[in-house]
Amino acid sequence: MLYRWLMTGAWLLLVLLALPVQAAPQGSPEQGDVRLAIDVSGSMKDNDPDNLRASGVRLLVDLLPDNVRAGLWTFGQQVANPLAMGTVNDQWRQHALSVLPQLTRYEQFTDLESALNLATQGVRGEGRTHLIVLTDGMVDVPALSDKPARDRASRERIIKTLAPDLAGRNVVIHTIALSRNADTDLMRAISQQTGGLASVAEDSRALLRSFLDVLNQVAPRQQLPLEDGRFQVDDQVQEFTALIFHDQRDGPITLVSPDGERLSIDDPGVASRWRHDDRYELITVPDPFAGQWQIEGPVGAGSRILIDSSLQLRSANIPATLYAHIDQPLDVWLDGMAKQGDDPSRQPVVDAVLRGAQGEITSTRLQRESDGHYRGHLDRIDQTGNAELALQARTEAFARLLTRSVNVVPVIDASLSGDQSRITLKAAWPRLTRDNTRINADLLGETLDVKPLADDRWQITLPDDLPDESVPVDLVATVALDNRILEIPLPPVMLNSDAATSLSGARLDRDAVQGEQMASSQEEGQDQPWSLQRLWHLAQENWPAARAQAMQWMQDPRAWWVAAALIVLCLLLAFRRRRLRRQRPRHRRDPSV
Template identity: 80%
Template sequence: MLYRWLVTGAWLLLMLMALPAQASSQASPEQGDVRLAIDVSGSMKDNDPDNLRASGIRLLVDLLPDSSRAGLWTFGQHVANPLGMGTVNDQWRQRALDVLPRMTRYEQFTDLESALDMATQGVAGDRKTHLIVLTDGMVDVPAINDKPARDRASRERIIRTLAPDLAERNVVIHTIALSRNADTDLMRTISQETGGLASVAEDSRALLRSFLDVLNQVAPRQQLPLENGRFQVDDQVREFTALIFHEQNDGPVTLISPDGERLSIDAPGVAGRWRHDDRYELITVPEPAVGEWRIEGPVGAGSRILIDSSLQLRSATIPATLYAHIDQPLDVWLEGRNEQGSASSAPTVDATLRDADGDITSTRLQPESDGHYRGRLEQIDRVGNAELALRARGDGFSRLLTHSVNVVPVIDAVLAGDQSHIAMTAAWPRLTRDNTRIEATLLGETLDVAPAGEGRWQVTLPDTLPEESVSVALTATVALDNRILEIPLPPVALNSDAATSLSGARLDRDAISGERMIDQQSDDQDQPWSLQRLWGLAQDNWPAARAQAIQWLKDPRAWWVAAALLLLYVLLAFRRRRLRHRRPPQRRDPSV
């Protein structure tokens, strides 16, 4: 009886010690996970020769909020997980920086399907998971026979099966397409399917901005307006972090406080942290002095002042995808304004949508009796990546809240490979065959357009087409909300070497049948489970496993678990010994 009580007590001790340890390693349900999947195929060496993706990852690591959970995967021919999921803190950030040199271990191929699948293993859907995918190519799976068909099949599975499944599991995919060779249509499709942002960086210089755009969706931060290297700090700002972009060889950056103190990386003064990178400075100042601060030195596009403040500008959910020529309603309010005590004059709130070429549209939001400011963004007539800036100005304070968005046409169109027809699909969910009519003309002649399903149409092209490059003009007439909308659509070009999308981007998917690197032995790559491959996997995953084991051993509960296991082992050994002594001796027959 005593033995049974001891065994039961040991098991209870083991369970009680294990449960708190498991609970403490998980973030709260409100805090979403952040997972990065980085392309390490051979073409990345050419499209990102300065390895700016390492600076982008470092920027994400620096700006991810504490207590969130994050991890890193790489993919080419194989998928590796050099940085396992962990709670973001100083130790995790250091481990993340330690794996950055592995971003230059290039591989063949671009197996995006396997990367999406393996990077989301274990996602249950009980809380939101953000998956950030960086790639510079197209789906390019390892295959020997019938490779173009295998590439197309993998791409189709991503669109038809994998992306919808991830959306149901509460996974939001944010994509960064590097270079014009990337399959931007695929990136945009899976981002829209899951509610994420599709960002395009045409060259490596724009890569850092794309990382920041995605981070703005994952973990939006309050800001102070930065104009001509100056920003105004009010008495409710508890801390600010200045993110200053610059070129690699630009001069030093100096931060000047309202009382004239000059802060630099060599003499940070009141700055609690100063992170220097070849492309940016990240300066954190706790309890900053009230007044005007100045930045002396290079201040590149995208620089911003992030703050921690009791006075905050909030907005209703703004989708990552906006639609061209469709008004976007806005609902904005201030939190903590009563504490600020500026009731003498009502603040003003403005909304501005701008892209790399400048402002697209702007409007002033109107105050209402419930303290909210409401309005609509109109005349959104350009497609591509853009930033929606919400700015509040009041007596002695100013706040800025930005949202990175992707503006897309309301209808997608794809030209058939034989140029016999154009297939059109509604991208905006409110368009149907009942409320939308499509008009198509070629050289002034009206083409036949017929519904092909709910939210789908088909434009029939003539049997004989001009030999020169021509475009089909497209217009959608929409009857919605007691209004008639005439929406011009981007034209579709004919007589190109490859099928052309409605946005004008060429989709020559078979042009790159596989990335071949002359500095790797094909024999090793053709054997995915060779000894060399297994050794490489062990090297990739050993640092993360070792760091997690060390962190676990530092927890006092780990020693209680070990003690419980040791006690259980001793009790089981003692019981076996007693049973052995209780057995009657067995009679042995004499053997000849």
């Protein structure tokens, strides 16, 4: 009897100590909520070794407008809420900065589904809620058995159930995918469903820019053009904030006013605030002198001059997702500008420029119409990826700049099955259907059969005798829409992408191929065999996370109780086994002759 009581107690102790600590539920938010969910899985230590995510969060904290409500969640194996929802003010900002060290308390796993659920708990949809999600990995839920299936099920619930539910509750999800290991297809899917921005930071150096891109969607600000470290302040600017990016080892920054006063972090002068970070300077100047200001020192890409002014450049809604080869209409106007009559020389010139990672993609000059609005459209959008749309109005007296971060994607998504037997196509642009779209597929000069599966889905069956080399399937969509016929080239799907050579015999750059090819659908993919080489790579990738998780677990006082319970349990099992051996009847062996 005593043995049974001890066994039961040991098991209960283990169960109770192993229970995760759940984040406390939050009350219902007010309008304009901004929520951050930051991945703290062990791989973040390798992909962001300089902890630039802390600088990114600090930048958000500094630039968030007063009186909105904001909070911070972290997620790995568990979901924590170190910064509860509160009204943004100086006291809230100080509290937010004090919790930044918790971003380096690494955990195992990446439970994105739980993070989305807990970070939006209590949201009922009365006002818009912005949720910013930073992660560097795939859906990786804790599971004792059948883990690949559980990961796929969690991913599917996020796309098919959770994201539509959050969109219905007026939650806009902006995602930042850090590194190529992140599930960018998943990030883009949930951002597009909720109307948010899907930003990709190839490495930690691009992380600050991604935070700023997302912030530009959450709380857009008027700007002044910054050219060669100079910017022109007009008499309608009430305050400006200079955000100047630089490298960690760059020299000091000096701000020179029109009357020659030199402002620095040691002698800020008329600046009401000067925050120094290893990666940026944030300088706020109220009631600035009109005229040309100059920045002396390194001025990195993405630096900008944010202003408060009664004269503002406005635009109609610009979606966070644009589609390649599809024209984007623009409608822009100025608020707070005195009427200038019909004299064209006194009217501002308004330009729109779309820039991507490789430079300018397309640009246009908007035309003024009778209602005072400037209208036009962007065409020739032939690049995909993250981009910035800059709208600028300029006269001899003033200039105003408004930027929007966007994600340019193909009009149709393609996914290759794991056994390379078929390609599934799905319309990403909602206006494409099987009735107005015809898809042509070509493999080495041979036309492949494309069959519709649903109103917005098609399937290509690939031949059995595929070549051993890496080859592309070229895709073109012919669309009949708005009394026009559009020929839209789609990104090719690479077959045998792991092959070392193409048909021409040239060595392939595998990273480049993988960057261009469409990711294989996880819904249709097949599980890969667990070879020794695969296990070794997985062990190498997960060792930092496992080690960090073990160190964190050993620092928890409960860990020693768990260890004690395990020792007691092992002793009891050994005692039980020994007693059974003693009670086992011994059989007499008959002697052989």
